[in-house]
Amino acid sequence: MSSIFHLVQNENMKIYRRIGTWVMMGLVVAAVLVAAIFTNMNASDETTNWRTDAESAIQQSEETLKNSEGMPKTFKDSQERSIAVNEYRLDNDIPPLESDSIWSFMDSSTGVVSLISIFTIIIGAGVIASEYSWGTIKLLLIRPASRTKILASKFIATLLFALFSLVILYISSFIIGGLFLGFNAVAQPYLTYSGGEVSETSMAVHYIVEYALASVNLLMMVTFAFMLSSIFRSSSLAIGLAIFLMFTGSQLTFILSQYDWVKYILFANTDLSVYFDGSPLIESMTLGFSLITLLVYFIVFLFLSWLLFTKRDVAA
């Protein structure tokens, strides 16, 4: 009977009326600020001629390609890509990004996404468990709203928090980056290479995609923490376990990468950028395989959260 919109509104109120939430937001902006200050300090003033650099890069790549008998295909592909992009630059007079331009700063600020992951894990783990520790779960559940709807509203509110933080990060790194490093590179396009063709896209869009890719790991770890919160009804356990796995997961899969079954482990699939720019952990893995694996994990996490939230008694 109560609409999901109102329930999400309630969850939002409970998230944003707490000071801790705004401290997290403040830390995100502070992290960007610190990064900008360091980038500004280390910025080199020497200007190199990018045209000669590009020409020599093309030459070098061509040399390597000539002697690349027996080299893996991905390696040859990356060389061809480098040649195509550099030629396009020379033909259309598009210089590469300088290390102290606003867009390369945006590139490095995607690292702050992992900070947002931690904060969203904290929010997502607390959104269920806190109701139990505050005792408010009893008054929350005796309303004409099914437990499924209440759980859904909590998950949506958690994702909205992540989205909100990402928007804050994006905007603040654009503004702060611009203020410290100048906005003069803003109009520069991003060059993509696919199927032998180089095309221009907007840098702003490119970085939104970058953020989205960086958020896959965030989404999975937050859903994992959400599930733990529903199972254990304890936010500290959920936060601890989720953050621990977030930091050790990729190392774990790397250590185990000699086995083929490692591709079914969640952490082997969370970094989707390897399919666009790099090579996957295991040769046989494809983007489709990773997406399906992630989807299966996602559904299992949500199903377990739902099962334990809706079917269990609320005892003292």
Next chain:
Amino acid sequence: MAVKPIVQIRDLTKVIGKKTIIDQLSFDVYPGEVFGFLGPNGAGKTTTIRMMVGLMRMTEGEVLIDGSSIKTDYENAIVKVGAIVENPEMYKFLTGYQNLVHYARMVNGVSKERIQEVIQLVGLKGRIHEKVKGYSLGMRQRLGLAQALLHRPKLLILDEPTNGLDPAGIREIRQYLRTLAREENVAIVVSSHLLSEIELMCDRIGIIQSGKMVDVQRVNEFVKNDQAVMVSFEVDPLEHAVHAVKANFPDCDIEQSDRKVTLKIEHELIPEVTAVLVEKGIRVYGIQSSVKTLEDVFLEVTGGEQVV
């Protein structure tokens, strides 16, 4: 006249592991009455209330609220219920008002005016925009009552509603609940360990012990159905009086204190005992009959286990 009960509880049973916590509990509560739910600690009061509001699943049995089943038609059943389960825990970092808005959003049709009305009703008007963090237990109790009343429920379930209130507050709440039952025909289920409270507030009482309903009766019957009352006679000389009573009423219990002889007799026998005493030339200074309190009955029914 057959009034339709608002709450129908049938064979309510809860088994956790191998232990039967609640054993085939059945009772009805009618519109406009205050039903007291009484029992020693661990008897299963809170478990029963938790099952009534759907926080715990029932192993067997059925709870119907105004005809809708808590088990199979939860949303339609619970919308008629306002409740406080154990302590009224609120979001401490929100103000009282924000807390009420939170619960108002979860039901259809609670207007801003209704929120104001309820705030006025529970007497929180002056401090409703302060954070709950700074509320006293009594104020939290009032806020708890406010959230339970927002959607004009037909059934109010209150666990220890006067806990933490000062005597004036207790009286206020008590009178308010009575008015609510009388004028708005709301059924109220109150659990409490304060027996005197229940006695003053409730129309009917159900006593539960070890998960079983021991007795359900009207309050006045509860207290008065046992005809024998304790009667103290202030007499002189005491020895003669005891002797006379023993000779004439051999069946009754006699207790002596320094100037009084206390008998457990039926109300009707008081004049006869007095006549006997006067006949024997014993001076009678006073006659005092003490009605059994609910506490006496309660302890009797539950076998004198600790109440609190």
